[in-house]
Amino acid sequence: MAAPAYPTWVTRWVSGQWRNKKRPPTLRPSRTLALADKVASRREQSTEATCITEMSVMMACWKQNDFNDAACAEEIRMFYDCVARTEKERKNQNEDTMSSRGSLPSSKVNKLLKRFPQMTRYV
Amino acid sequence: MAAPSAAGMGRRLRAWLPRIMPVRWSRYNPSYLEPEVKKESYQKPLEEQTEEEREQMELKAVRPIKAAPPTLSSSVFSDPMISKFTNMMMKSGNKVLARSLMSQTLEAIKRKQLEKYHKAPENEKETIECNPYVIFHQALKNCQPIIGLSNITKGGKTYQVPVPLTDNRKRFLAMKWLITECRENKHRRTLMPEKLSQELLLAFNNEGPVIKRKHVLHKMAEANRAYAHFRWW
Numbered sequence A: 001m002a003a004p005a006y007p008t009w010v011t012r013w014v015s016g017q018w019r020n021k022k023r024p025p026t027l028r029p030s031r032t033l034a035l036a037d038k039v040a041s042r043r044e045q046s047t048e049a050t051c052i053t054e055m056s057v058m059m060a061c062w063k064q065n066d067f068n069d070a071a072c073a074e075e076i077r078m079f080y081d082c083v084a085r086t087e088k089e090r091k092n093q094n095e096d097t098m099s100s101r102g103s104l105p106s107s108k109v110n111k112l113l114k115r116f117p118q119m120t121r122y123v
Numbered sequence B: 001m002a003a004p005s006a007a008g009m010g011r012r013l014r015a016w017l018p019r020i021m022p023v024r025w026s027r028y029n030p031s032y033l034e035p036e037v038k039k040e041s042y043q044k045p046l047e048e049q050t051e052e053e054r055e056q057m058e059l060k061a062v063r064p065i066k067a068a069p070p071t072l073s074s075s076v077f078s079d080p081m082i083s084k085f086t087n088m089m090m091k092s093g094n095k096v097l098a099r100s101l102m103s104q105t106l107e108a109i110k111r112k113q114l115e116k117y118h119k120a121p122e123n124e125k126e127t128i129e130c131n132p133y134v135i136f137h138q139a140l141k142n143c144q145p146i147i148g149l150s151n152i153t154k155g156g157k158t159y160q161v162p163v164p165l166t167d168n169r170k171r172f173l174a175m176k177w178l179i180t181e182c183r184e185n186k187h188r189r190t191l192m193p194e195k196l197s198q199e200l201l202l203a204f205n206n207e208g209p210v211i212k213r214k215h216v217l218h219k220m221a222e223a224n225r226a227y228a229h230f231r232w233w
Helices: A008-014 A052-064 A073-095 A106-115 B002-013 B039-043 B051-062 B080-089 B095-119 B122-127 B132-143 B167-184 B192-204 B209-223 B225-230
Strands: B147-154 B157-164
Touching: A052 A073, A052 B209, A052 B225, B080 B095, B080 B132, B080 B167, B095 B132, B095 B192, B132 B167, B132 B192, B132 B209, B147 B209, B147 B225, B157 B209, B157 B225, B167 B192, B167 B209, B192 B209, B209 B225
Parallel strands: none
Antiparallel strands: B147 B157
């Protein structure tokens, strides 16, 4: 006897596709569900401007003495000292990894993650 | 078995060398040391040298040394600031002309000061400075700005923010202002040594257009001091 030509839905129903055995996937991830080797870049919190007090003192002295540098030599020297100090601090700080605000900046985190990437294959 | 593999290893390990070895350029292997030009450091006897100097001398025997640039000189008459100024005055690589202009400027300064010296009464003779190098250095120092302005964009608008300057930047600005002042704001037929010597003498006495330009910059910085917080360094 020839195979009886049932409608398609009958075949599918009989095969049990509509039960829990085969359902369309509830989750369709566009990317692989794995941690990436980089972190999203965060807006780095801006540090404050340095040496503002010395600068304002120097400018006040300038205003009084009509921008004469010889009269304001002491204030100018203090300003230069402050600038040199902040330059040195910034140079020393760059070698440290921890920022003053607690967490690492995203660029440094990315560098570390690149050195130790996620295992994609079983070795 | 070992011999052919060793030969293959040697050929693979040897670094690629270009056919023409560049000699006087700026990118060297970190093991290259700086050249020592001062004669005094070589004439010191061994006992007077400190530990670091002795170590340096020993290191020189084993490490290669960078080629000395043509601007580096061991002569007592060479001055790095004057060389820098000459290089900034130079146009299209004509170092000969720039150097001759510089020496003529120094000569002109000396002549003017000597004239003043001989005309001055006895009690004022000590106050007149005749050394052109001293005058040059002091004039440059007087022309250096103390604080600069930089453009910082915030919220779509660009502000002129007062900013501290590095030493190199100050020196560069002082030299640049002097040279542009001489080139642009003088009569067409005056020669450069004459203009430069005049400007340098004025700057030495804290007068003149270059000092005025420095004061204008300071005034603008003082007017914009409210924006100083826009800096983030």
